[in-house]
Amino acid sequence: MEIKNVTIAGAGVLGSQIAWQTAFMGFNVVVYDPFEESIEKSKAFHKGFADLFLNKRNVSQQQIDETNKRLSYSTNLKEAVANADLVSESVPEVMDIKKSFYNDLAKFAPEKTIFTSNSSTMLPSSYAQETGRPEKFLALHFANPVWDANVGEVMMHDGTDPKYFDIVLKFAEDIGMVPIPIHKEQSGYVLNTLLVPLLSSAQYLYFNGVSDFESIDKTWMISTGAKFGPFGIIDMIGLQTVYHIALMNGEKTQNKLMIDRAAKIKAEFIDEGKMGMSTGEGFYKYPNPKYLDPDFLK
Ligand code: NAD
DSSP states (O other): OOOOEEEEEOOSHHHHHHHHHHHHTTOEEEEEOSOHHHHHHHHHHHHHHHHHHHHHSOOOHHHHHHHHHHEEEESOHHHHHTTOSEEEEOOOSOHHHHHHHHHHHHHHSOTTOEEEEOOSSSOGGGSTGGGSOGGGEEEEEOOSSTTTSOEEEEEOOTTOOHHHHHHHHHHHHHTTOEEEEEOSOOTTTTHHHHHHHHHHHHHHHHHTTSSOHHHHHHHHHHHHOOSSOHHHHHHHHOHHHHHHHHHHHHHHHTOHHHHHHHHHHIIIIITTTOOBGGGTBSSSBSSSOGGGSTTTTO
C-alpha cells in the first residue's frame, strides 16, 4: 500500500510540526482541527517553521513554496479524511477526547485508512475499539521538535495486523524519522521508559542535598558523552510538566518523598516564574546556559 495523502488531526504544538515535516518530505497533508482559532495558530506555526527551515536548515525558497502547496487546512473531519491513506492523531491528551475523536473518525474515514496515535501516555489498546478497525490502528509517537529529535516510535497493540506495523515503520522513515519498532505495548515507549527514571533519580539526588545540579549534569555528560545532563533536559521539557509528573506519581504510589519534591519544584521554580528554557530560566539561565560553555566539563 502506498501512502500519499496524510491527515493530521489536532493542529496544536505537535500536530503542526508533524504536518509541516510530512508535507516537507513530499506528502499531501490536510491539517484538521475542529476549532478555527487552532487552524489559524497552526498556519502561524507553519510560517515560523518556514523561516526556521530557510534560515537555519539551508532549505531553498522553492522547497518552502512546494511544502506550502502540499498543505491544506480543514475544520470538517469528513472532508479532511475523505482521501486519507493515513491519519496521524495529535488531539489533546484526555481519554474522553481521544475516544470521541476515534468514534467520529471511524464513521468518516475510508476503509483503506490507517490510524496512528501520537499519545505520549495512553496505550493504543485503551481506545482501539473506538477506531472500528483495531487491526489498522497503532501508535506513531514523535518527539519535540520532530525534525531534530527525529525518532518515530512505532508501537503495536495486541490487535494490530503486523502488515500495518511494517507500513507505518516505512512511512516514519519516509518522513525523515529514524523508525523505532516496538513490538508490544509499553507505557512511555522506549524513550520515556529510559528517560523518566533518569530524571527522577537526578531530582532525588538534588532535592535530597546529595549533590548540586551542575555536578550531577557534569557526571552524566562526562561519563556518557551525552550533549545534555538531566537538569538541562528538565529545563527543555519545562518545570510545569516535571512538577505534574512528580505529583501524579507521588500521589499514585503514596510516596511522600515524591510529593515533597513536587512541592519544592512548585515553590522554588514555578511560583518564581522559572519554567525552564521557555521562560529564560529554570535550573540554568538562557539563551546561554552554562552547560554549553566549553569549560563546563573541565
Ligand atoms: P496541543 O494542546 O498543543 O494541541 C491539541 C490540538 O487538538 C489543539 O489544536 C486543539 O484545538 C485540538 N483539538 C481539541 N479537540 C479536538 C478534537 N476533538 N479533534 C481534533 N482536534 C482537537 O497538544 P500537543 O502538545 O500537540 O499534544 C497533542 C498530542 O501529542 C497528545 O496526545 C500528546 O501526548 C502528544 N505529544 C505531545 C508532545 C509535546 O511535546 N507537546 C510530544 C509527543 C507527543
